[in-house]
Amino acid sequence: MELAMIESCVPLNDNDLQELGDSSNSKEIDTPQVGMHFPSEEEARDFYKKYAQGLGFGISKMYSKKGDDGQQKYISYGCSKNGKSVYKGKSSFYPRPCSKTDCKARINIKVQDDGLFLINSIHLEHNHPLSPRKSRHFRCNKVLDSQTKRKLELNDQAGITLSKSFQSFVAEAGGYENLSYDERKCRNYVVEARRLRLGHGDAKALNNYFCRMQSRNSDFFYTIDVDEDCRIRNIFWADARCRASYEYFSDVITFDTTYLTNSYDMPFAPFVGVNHHGESVLLGCGLISSEDSETFIWLFKSWLTCMRGRTLIIAYVFGI
Incomplete structure (x- = not known):
């Protein structure tokens, strides 16, 4: 050239x-x-x-x-x-x-x-x-291919430190310059994989709970978002009372992801409205893996599906 x-x-x-x-x-x-x-x-x-x-x-x-x-x-x-x-x-x-x-x-x-x-x-x-x-x-x-992702997860589950895993990738590639990622990229992926990896029996228990609630009342709504490895990434659910309350108290909804996180470091995202007594009413809940635009788009689309396409005005509370 x-x-x-x-x-x-x-x-x-x-x-x-x-x-x-x-x-x-x-x-x-x-x-x-x-x-x-x-x-x-x-x-x-x-x-x-x-x-x-x-x-x-x-x-x-x-x-x-x-x-x-x-x-x-x-x-x-x-x-x-x-x-x-x-x-x-x-x-x-x-x-x-x-x-x-x-x-x-x-x-x-x-x-x-x-x-x-x-x-x-x-x-x-x-x-x-x-x-x-x-x-x-x-x-x-900085791109991690599927094979490298799999090795990182297997090594992490086996107790091999990230630095040793990364050094093995460097040796296999013949130098740092031949890798399309760095150690920080690998570390971020391992942290995200740990967050998405539910404990033994947790995913089954969660699905059984949702199925049981829906069998009791057909108006119970839930949806689960999974990644390419079929691991739970985001969850949204709302019971019949939440959906009925939305019909009457949907003027302004607050959506706050700063309230609580669970043991998997997944932010809890409740949709909250105000009834005619000035009291807060729960209108739906979500557990999300991250607070990026893709996740919020999925969550709000799930919300609209749950509420039969009826739009709303949301006041989003940012953590400071």
């Missing part, structure tokens, strides 16, 4: 040029071009991700738009340093650095009528230095 293919508004120093030279000698980097098309969004993203990894920057999804039919129409992937720097520190004595530089590098994709994902415009210039040797440290490039 010629260095002319690398467009950057920041001058590269000798070390950057050496890194790019080493990267170009090891493998060719295909540069995005207007008119390129891909059969799926995943392949388009993987192409841009590979290009970014070769040059030395991370990527993120910047924009997405759907048409009236609910199908994807426009997508934009760009440098992970896009956006302006925003101060996030809680104290001026301990500021949290922000890596955003308002970088404009991106590819814009249009979904054609035939289902192909077409690159219709690009911007390759960056306003920050690039470093191919540090590519594996970017969040978008």
Whole structure:
């Protein structure tokens, strides 16, 4: 690959040029071009991700738009340093650095009528230095495959420390640079796996309880969200009294995940309303594995299904 293919508004120093030279000698980097098309969004993203990894920057999804039919129409992937720097520190004595530089590098994709994902415009210039040797440290490039996940769980259950497990992966791969993840990524996964791993008989007891409650009253509602390994991730349930109360006291609902956590460190998420006496009434409950957007979308969709699609206004209580 010629260095002319690398467009950057920041001058590269000798070390950057050496890194790019080493990267170009090891493998060719295909540069995005207007008119390129891909059969799926995943392949388009993987192409841009590979290009970014070769040059030395991370990527993120910047924009997405759907048409009236609910199908994807426009997508934009760009440098992970896009956006302006925003101060996030809680104290001026301990500021949290922000890596955003308002970088404009991106590819814009249009979904054609035939289902192909077409690159219709690009911007390759960056306003920050690039470093191919540090590519594996970017969040978008840290990926754990299913085989590694399985080994981590088996080693954890066998009492093997995480550091020893990770060192075995390093030795097997032939060095840190050949891994698509780091020790922190492995540690986070093990912590999450422990949280989702119910004790002996707990999952069966939970399912038996829900089935027994539903057999007593057909208006008892519950739904369980599981991960790809069929482990319980999120739970929502509401009895007949909760569903009946919602019909009358659904003006404003509070949703608070700061109230309580159980022995598995799963936040308890109650839906609470106010009756005509000014008293709190329980309108549903959830146990969730994390407080991210995907989990909340699942929980609120489950809520709407339980309440027969009737919408509501929720006041979400944040912990401070």
